Amino acid sequence: MNKEFRDLSSDNNFIIENNARHIWHPMADPKVSEKNLPIIISKSDGVHIYDIDGKKYLDCAASLWNVNAGHNRPEIKQAIVDQLDKLAYYNTFGNATNPPSIALSTLMMEMLAPEDMSKVLFSSGGSDAVEGALKISRQYWKLRGQPEKTKFFSLKQAYHGVHFGGMSVSGGIPWRRAYEPLLPGCFQIDSPYLYRNTYTEDAEELGAICAANLAREIEHQGPGTVAAFIAEPVLGAGGMIVPPANFWPLIREVCDKYDVLLIADEVVTGFGRTGSMFGSRHWGVKPDIMCLAKGINSGYIPLGATAVNERVVEAWEKEDPLAPLMHGYTYSGHPLACAAAWANLNIVANEDLPGNAGTVGAYFLELLGELTQFPTVGDVRGVGLMLAVEFVKDKATKEPFPPFDPYLMEIQKICRDEGAFIRIQANKLILSPPLIFTKANADQTIDTLRIALEKSKVN
Ligand SMILES: Cc1ncc(COP(=O)(O)O)c(C=O)c1O
Structure with a gap:
């Protein structure tokens, strides 16, 4: 035991000697990490x-x-330090809150006004944001008096994080196999993957076919059993798949037709990565729920967010024993993370x-x-x-x-x-x-x- 608590992190020899000795690295085989040192x-x-x-x-x-x-931005570092001097941490459960989370929520709703977003649930990262979206979707239908609408549809190349819900709506087998059985009631349709598909080489035709597949599968399962469709506006970890331009608008139509919530997992695409402020905006589509993380504060302190539109919020306006949001994290709305996000989003907007x-x-x-x-x-x-x-x-x-x-x-x-x-x-x-x-x-x-x-x- 290091009784002196000397700062080992700046002792290079110690760090090099202990690399991968005690850490299990995410998405890696521990044996391989020990051999091919990170x-x-x-x-x-x-x-x-x-x-x-x-x-x-x-x-x-x-x-x-x-x-x-970018790394080492003075504005973000200063915002964290300034906040640290005032309040390092206080939670947002129930009837407590803190100023940076309130400020950030208003800034985000302003930024998300074109998508008609109205409220935000903060969390600690992307997987959390997805989990929030899935749970909110199920609760929404229960509050709306349609408790059987519980199933989720998604895409075969999707990546929605590593929690049990997100993993169950992710498509990639390597992310799922070791942890099965997964959440029941999750179904994947073919992704609009132009380079690899069995349908066509024509992008628009592919977009229409994939959207029609979703409609067919919803009908097959019964629209009265389907809660939501979730997808990334541009599929990231599953292969950087850019859908044809007609795909998202058609998906929105299908969701409207069958009364299914549309969740955009914008964990990667949110805040500018696609060239638009949000990936859904790039496709001209307004989702019902948006999952955000990563670019929200450029990774300076872990933060995730699930934004919901007025349609979703309305379900919570009636008195119901199921109305409390029995979801959230100790670090939901962490003041340092929110202060970092405020400074970061100013950079995103001001530097375009x-x-x-x-x-x-x-x-x-x-x-x-x-x-x-x-x-x-x-x-x-x-x-x-x-x-x-x-x-x-x-x-x-x-x-x-x-x-x-x-x-x-x-x-x-x-x-x-x-x-x-x-x-x-x-x-x-x-x-x-x-x-x-x-x-x-x-x-x-x-x-x-x-x-x-x-x-x-x-x-
Ligand atoms: C689209 C998408 N959703 C969710 C996640 C999970 O985010 P996190 O690793 O912050 O939990 C990721 C991570 O890469 C992602 O790309």
Whole structure:
């Protein structure tokens, strides 16, 4: 036991020696983490991160799609410190609250006025925000006198976090298998995945087919049993899938027709990443519930939020024993997290980060397009600063590289050696940099990717 409580975190030798010794790393096999030690990031600034040996990298992932305003922003740090001097923490359960959470709720409702959002339930992250949305949906129908509307529909490539509800509406098998059985009453339909689908190569036709599939499945289950449809405006972790432009408007129509709530999981797309302030706005659609996290305060302190529109709120206006919201977290509306969000959202608005994501993203995507000359680059796609390269063994058959294939791991390693911190997920290279990324940063990333593609050898 370290009785002296000396600051071990700044003792580099100690940190390096103990890397992955006691931590189980998320989304990793503990045995593998002990062998391939995680890179220790110990400093960051702007679009750059530094490892413990002082090596500098361009952060092409904005950590986990969340450091949108960039690292080490003085405005956000100052807001946290100022708040720390006043009130480090007090909860928002029942009849207590704190000023930063009230201030942030008003700012958010102003920002979400075009989506007609009216209230927000704060939480500690994205999975929490999704869990809140799913529970609110079920409670909504009970309050509306339709207690049998409990089922959820979602997309096969969806990722909605790791809690039991979110995992049950996520589509990817690797996220679910080890934890089954999941929540009953969750069903997935095909994603509008243009590069890989069995229907058509025409985007608009695909959008219509996928929306029609949802209608058919709701009818099959019985609309009187379906609570909500949940989806990401642009699918992120499941493969960076940009739906055709008609998909979301058609989904809204289907939800209206069958009286099903529409939940937009904007954990990644919220606050500018797609080039619009919100992903749903990008598609011109107003959801009933929106899940927010990540970009809300650029990851400086954990925070999530579930926003609901007036239609949802109205169900709570009557007297009912089921009306109390029996949901929430100790850290819902944490003052430091909300103060950080306030400062962050000012940066997002004043520096027009959505606009920058749109402009730099379009430029970046054009450059990525040139990489399709490489035989393993099957597809490049994205919108705003949500971009991906999909690697295939064979362009004609689109046979994907298996996850952790040595070829993909080599690409990741070379990029990192060359100073670009990129993430490979399954057979995709994910690019989700801070929204302050410049065209010069995009050029550097592309140059690095070219080097990696030229050097890496398929086994
Ligand atoms: C769309 C989406 N929803 C939910 C989550 C879960 O968020 P968190 O990891 O903060 O719990 C993520 C995380 O990447 C996500 O991409």
